[in-house]
Amino acid sequence: MRKFSNVFRNFLISYVIILIIPSIAGYMSYRTSISVTTKASIENSFTQLQKTKELLERRMAEVEGFTRQLAINPDLNVLMNERNAGDQANVYGIWKMLRNVMTFGQTNDFLQQFYVYLSNYNVILTPGSAYFRPEHYFANFRYEDQTFSEWKQSILGKTHRSEFLPLRPFINKGTKTTVVTYMQSFPLDSFSGSSPAMAVVIIDEKTIANLLAGITDRYGGWTLISDAAGQTIASQGVGMPDLAKLGGQGGLDPSEVSQYVADDLVITTVSATNGWVYRAGIPRERLLENANQIKFMTWTVTGIALAVGLVVGLALAYRNSAPIHRLVSVFGTAEGTSGRNEYDFLHGNIAEMIRNSNRLESELHRQVPLIRDAFLKRLISGELQSREEIFAAASQANTGIYGHAGYVCIIQIQGYSGMDSVEILNELNAARLILKQTLTDLAGFTLTTDWGSDRIVIVFASREAETGSELGREAIAGLLEQLARRAFEEYRITFTAAVGDRFESETGVNASYEQAKQTLEHAHHSDRSGIVWYDETRMESATYYYPLELELRLIGTIRAGEEEEARRILAHVATMNTEQRELSVEMWHQLVGELKGTLLKLLDQKTFLESGRFDVLKDRIIAVQASDKRTLQAEIEDIAASMCAVVVGRKNDSHTRTVEQIKAFVGERYSDAELTLYRIAEQVERPEKYISQLFKEVTGSNLSDYLETVRMDHAVKLLLEGRYTVDEISSRVGYNSSHSFRRAFKRVTGVSPSSYRQSAE
Structure with a gap:
């Protein structure tokens, strides 16, 4: 949209x-x-469900009535009270009892299978059969999950008062089924221990499920009857949910008549007689x-x-x-205009944009000193190791040091050593501001930064490459003397100024600063004041000069492929250790080993390992000898130059591949009106500013001009074909507006699209 x-x-x-x-x-x-x-x-x-519940309760009441009739049966009472005289059993009484119980199964299908157990005779009576050994009955009729001893102990050996066993697997003469069991001991007032007789009614699940068929036949789904403990009595249908979830773990509220569980509407009713729960699940799709x-x-x-x-x-x-x-397209996309029409945008928002731009510009001007101060601190401390990094940071901060060569000076305010109270810090802060403002008045620039509470660092740089550096020193000395004189006369401020050696490029600022620090320490040690120069304090040291930050700068410079800067750093190391120091033979050999170690560290990079020159460079580094001081510097500089050449070659290859990737992407997506510099940068995984500069360096033309040229080339082909109108061609080559396309076409070819087509025809 x-x-x-x-x-x-x-x-x-x-x-x-x-x-x-x-x-x-x-x-x-x-x-x-x-x-x-x-x-x-x-x-x-x-x-x-209510009808099913009522019918089932009536059938179960009939089962209980059956057991009560047995309880008052005189033949059963006679058998229960008789004593077993060894192997002589009351055969006639048992036969008479069998004839009486056979008639019960004809009136209630729940009584199709039952048995009466007489403990004194250890006999089981069933309709039509008598088993004088319970194991004979168990061989044909048994629970699948019980052994004979378990069955005899839990069923026959206990007293039961209208007890129900929930649904269990049962084997009926070799046929597997599931049954519900009802048990009643005789006489009815038996409470504990074993009873003389008991009746066990085995009800097949299918018999109970037939009562539930009306619900499943109409809606599908499932039905379930469970006892008060949640154990299943009977079930029918498909898609039965997990019983544990129905028991409360699945969020089913037993007090609700109807509720959804998963994809089923569950209807629930509870029997007030025995506490059984009747549930029916209706699938949502059928419902x-x-x-x-x-x-x-x-x-x-x-x-x-x-x-x-x-x-x-x-x-x-x-x-x-x-x-x-x-x-509106002439002015750009009207983003941020929700709730307002385009006329409001054109009339009011442009003025708001101008105000915001002015406000932003003022804020940027206010932040410039802070940004420049941060850049200067990084440059002095040596965080920026290569010229490439320095130029990038300077461009980001919109600043620089306004020159390539010069000196670094440290001014330390005197009279406050060892004092750090709030009043003293406030005085020092005021003194620093006074000195910087006075320097601005005298020299017209303020390339300074605070360094601690009592120190100011000044960078004196100029664009001219001064051949005789004495002129620069004289100008700096004169400026510092004027600053010292005015600060003392007007504000009674005195200071010591320590000036490092001259730096010849931006990367040497840190080295000049380190020299200024050493000069300031020497001035304190020798109790000197005023202006002290680095070359006036010759260092007598038993160790060589090759600090860690200088080594890191050399590594960063070679990695960036900057040959001249690498030569300058190596020359500085040689000067510091030959002219400024007198090294012993052992220290000289140690220094050479350090330099060779630095170069070998650089070799362990992917750039050199894949260049094909790894072995040659490695042999050259190892072959460097410390005995000849005259050729040592030249040899190491030549090795560094060779390594920079490898880096530059790899960079050029990488840049060429990136530009080819950009061209291929533009060739594929030139018809997309949303193809912007951001989209191209996202494709090649590089910053926008980077690919813009890279494309310009490699091809000599701007990326936007190249994109316009590609679009115009395709537009010319479509114009010559003659199948599309100018408006259609403008959209096919990536322009939202035909007016913009016409202007671009005329800017590139010198004529309008219509005129070009006519001239071609």
């Missing part, structure tokens, strides 16, 4: 609002149908079958209406907003 103006979007909103109304009506109808269908399904399922038809029709009609309405709205909105959009 960024291609269209706010007028277009605002015009389209009214059409969209009107088209949303039937969608809202359809959604409300859809929700109403869901509510009605759900309510009807809940009522029907609840009614069916919403009718509602989904309404949903399909509603969204189909609404979608067609929306599509047609949007097409008409797009056409009308584009026709009315095109002139305004072309006007």
Whole structure:
């Protein structure tokens, strides 16, 4: 939508609002149908569950009635009270008892399978059979998860009062099934220990499930009956959820009659007689079958209406907003104008942009001293190791040292040594400000930075390459003397100025600063004041000069491929150790070893390992001898120059590959109107400013000019083909506006697109 103006979007909103109304009506109808269908399904399922519950309770009441009839059966009482006389059993009494119990199974299908156990005879009576050994009965009828001893102990060996065993696997003459078991001991008032007799009714799950078939046949889904402890009595259907979740771990509220669990509507009712829980699950898709038809029709009609309405709205909105959009495109994309039209943007926002720009410019001017101070501190401390880094940091800070050669001076205010109270710090702060302002008045520049509470660092640099450095020293000495005289006469401020040796490039500023520090220490040690120069304090040392920061700068310079700077650093090291110091033979050999070690460290880089010159450079470094001081410096400088040449060659190859990658990407995406410098930089994974400068250095032309040339070349081909209009060609070569395309084409070719086509024809 960024291609269209706010007028277009605002015009389209009214059409969209009107088209949303039937969608809202359809959604409300859809929700109403869901509510009605759900309510009807809940009522029907609840009614069916209630009927199932009542029927099952009646059947179970009949089972309990069966056991009570057995309890008052005289034949059973006789058998229970008789004593077992060895192997002589009351065969007639048992036969008579069998004939009595056979008639019960004909009136209730829950009594199809039961047995009566007489403990004094150790006999099991079933309809039609008598087992004088329980193990014979167990061989044909047993629980799959129980052994004979477990069954005899838990079932036959205990007293039971109207107990139910939940659903368990059961083997009925070799056939596997699942059953619910009802148990009652005789006489009915048996409480503990073993009872003389008991009745066990085995109810097949299928018999109970038949009562639930009405719900699953109508809606599908599943039904479940569980006891008060949550153990399953009977179940039917598919898609049964996890029982642990139904028991409370899945968020099912037992007090709710209906609620959704996963994709099922669960209906629940609880028996007040025995606490059994009856549940039915109706799949959501079956429940919403009718509602989904309404949903399909509603969204189909609404979608067609929306599509047609949007097409008409797009056409009308584009026709009315095109002139305004072309006007706004001249000034750029009207971003940040939400809630305002383009006229407001053109009239009011430009003035606001100018005010913001002025405010930003003022803020930048205010921040310039801080940015320059931070740059100067980094330069002096040696954080910027190569000229490439220095130029990048100077460009970022929009500053520099205004020259390539010069001196670094440290001014230390006298009279405050060892004092650090708040009053003293305030005085020192005022003194530093006075000295910097006085220096500005005298010299017209303030290339200074604070360094501690009582020190100021000044960089004296000039663009001219002075051949006789005495003139520069005299000017600096005169300026410092004027500064000292005025500071003392007007403010009674005295200071010591320590000046380092001359630096010949920006990378030597840190070395000159280190020399100034050494000079200041020497001045304190010898109790000197005024202006002290580095060459006036010859260092007598038993050690060589090759500090860590100088080594890091040399490494960074060679990595950047700056041959001249590397030679300058090596020459500085040689001067410091031959002219400024007198080294012993051992120290000289140690220094040479350090220099060779630095060069060998650099060799362990991917750039040199893959260059093919690794072995040659390594042999040259190892072959350097410390005995000949005259040829040592030249040899090491030549090795450093060779390494810089390898780095430059690798850089050129990398730059060429990057430029080719940019050209290939532009050739593929030139027709994209959103192709910007940011997109290209994102593709080649380099900063925008970097690829812009790199492309200019390698090809000699700007990247924007190259993109315009590629687009114009393709535009010329399309014009010669004659299949497209000028407006179509402008969009095909990546222009949002045909007016912009015409101007660009005329700027490149000298004629308009129409004239070019006519001349070609």
